[in-house]
Amino acid sequence: MKSVSMPWASITARFPNLTELSHMNANKLVVAGVRAASISSMAILVAAGCSTMPRAGKSEPRTGDEIVAAGQMFHTGTRVVLWMDSGGYDAYRVERRFAPFNKSDWADTTAEVKTMKSPNRYGMRAAGLTPEQIEKVRGGGWDLPLLQDVVDQFVIHFDVAGTSRTCFQVLQDDRDLSVHFMLDLDGTIYQTLDLKERAWHATTSNDRSIGIEIANIGAYAKPGTNDLLAWYHQDPNGQTTITIPPRFGDGGERIKNFVGHPAHPDLIRGTIQGEDLVQYDFTPQQYDALTKLTASLCKIFPKIKCRYPVDAQGHLIPKKLPAAELKNYEGVLGHYHIQTNKTDPGPAFDWDRVIGGANKILKAESAEFPPRGGEQLTTGQ
Numbered sequence: 360m361k362s363v364s365m366p367w368a369s370i371t372a373r374f375p376n377l378t379e380l381s382h383m384n385a386n387k388l389v390v391a392g393v394r395a396a397s398i399s400s401m402a403i404l405v406a407a408g409c410s411t412m413p414r415a416g417k418s419e420p421r422t423g424d425e426i427v428a429a430g431q432m433f434h435t436g437t438r439v440v441l442w443m444d445s446g447g448y449d450a451y452r453v454e455r456r457f458a459p460f461n462k463s464d465w466a467d468t469t470a471e472v473k474t475m476k477s478p479n480r481y482g483m484r485a486a487g488l489t490p491e492q493i494e495k496v497r498g499g500g501w502d503l504p505l506l507q508d509v510v511d512q513f514v515i516h517f518d519v520a521g522t523s524r525t526c527f528q529v530l531q532d533d534r535d536l537s538v539h540f541m542l543d544l545d546g547t548i549y550q551t552l553d554l555k556e557r558a559w560h561a562t563t564s565n566d567r568s569i570g571i572e573i574a575n576i577g578a579y580a581k582p583g584t585n586d587l588l589a590w591y592h593q594d595p596n597g598q599t600t601i602t603i604p605p606r607f608g609d610g611g612e613r614i615k616n617f618v619g620h621p622a623h624p625d626l627i628r629g630t631i632q633g634e635d636l637v638q639y640d641f642t643p644q645q646y647d648a649l650t651k652l653t654a655s656l657c658k659i660f661p662k663i664k665c666r667y668p669v670d671a672q673g674h675l676i677p678k679k680l681p682a683a684e685l686k687n688y689e690g691v692l693g694h695y696h697i698q699t700n701k702t703d704p705g706p707a708f709d710w711d712r713v714i715g716g717a718n719k720i721l722k723a724e725s726a727e728f729p730p731r732g733g734e735q736l737t738t739g740q
C-alpha cells in the first residue's frame with residue numbers, strides 16, 4: 360500500500376497522461392462533485408486501474424548505449440556494456456576475474472598476489488565533501504547534483520594491454536586499480552563502476568575525475584620495439600593491421616572476428632614530457648565511440664568543459680600541467696597532464712578529432728533542443 364502515501368507530484372511525473380488531472384487540486388475535485396476523491400484515494404484508483412501503469416515483472420528494455428551515473432542511466436549513442444551486463448567487467452567484485460574459480464576469492468588472492476592490498480579496487484569521492492555530505496553518501500547515497508558538483512575532469516589513458524579484456528585483468532587481478540570505462544579495439548565501451556565511485560587511475564585527480572582506458576599497446580622510443588612489432592603488421596594489401604598476439608586468444612572483442620586498423624597507417628611521432636615517442640593511432644571505431652562518450656559526459660557533467668589543455672597559442676600542452684593549472688583545470692585531459700611519469704594517451708591521440716567531434720554533437724543537439732528563455736538547464740536527461 361505504499362502508493363497511498365505517494366506524493367501527487369510523483370504520481371503525475373510517472374504517469375504523464377494524468378497531466379490534466381494534476382492541474383486540479385483536491386478542492387477542485389470536490390467542487391466537481393468527486394467528493395471522495397482525495398489525493399490518496401486517487402492514488403489507489405491510479406494504482407488499481409490505470410492501463411499505463413507498469414505491470415509487475417514487466418521488463419524495461421535497454422538500448423545498449425546507456426552509461427550509469429549516481430544510479431541514473433544516460434544515453435550515449437554508442438555501444439556500451441555495463442558491469443552488470445552479460446560479458447561485462449565488474450570492478451565491484453572482490454574476486455579475481457581470471458584466476459581459477461576456486462582460487463579467485465580474496466584470501467587466495469592475497470596469498471598469491473602480493474601487490475594486492477585492498478579487496479575493493481575503488482573508494483569514495485570524499486575530498487571536498489563536508490562531514491555531513493560524507494555521512495550522506497557513504498553507503499551509496501550520491502545524488503546527481505552533488506556528483507555534478509564534484510566531477511570536473513575526464514582523463515584519457517591508453518592501456519598498454521592491447522585489449523580491454525587484458526586491461527581488466529591487469530587492473531582487477533594484478534594491480535589493485537580501477538577505471539570507470541574501457542574502450543576496446545572494436546569501439547565497444549565497457550563501464551566497470553558507477554561514475555559516483557572514486558576509481559583508482561589518475562592519482563591526484565581520482566577524487567574529481569572520470570577515467571577511460573583505451574585499448575592500445577602504447578608509445579615507445581623506438582619503432583622496432585617488440586610490442587609494436589607483435590601488435591601491428593602490413594596485410595597483403597599493404598594496410599596496417601592490428602594483430603592480437605596468439606597468447607591472448609581472440610582478444611575478447613565484442614564484435615567477433617573484428618579486424619582493427621589504426622586510423623593512420625604509419626607510426627606517429629611526437630614529444631610527450633620532452634621525450635620523443637612513436638605510436639600507432641587508435642582505431643576509427645575507438646574515435647567514434649570516444650567522441651560520443653565525451654559529448655555525453657560533457658552534457659551530464661557541466662563542469663567537464665569540452666576542451667583539452669592548450670597554451671597561449673591554442674596548441675596542445677604535451678606534458679604535465681603545473682600544479683596550480685591542474686588544480687583549476689576543468690575539462691578533458693590526458694594522463695600525462697597529471698603525472699610526469701606518464702605518456703598516455705601518447706603522441707598519436709587526435710585531440711581535435713575527439714573534442715571537435717564532441718563539440719559538434721553538443722552544438723547540433725542544442726540547436727535541435729534549444730533551452731527556453733529563463734529555463735534552468737537540466738543536464739543529461
Ligand SMILES: [Zn+2]
Pocket residue numbers: 515516517694701703
Ligand atoms: Zn594512464
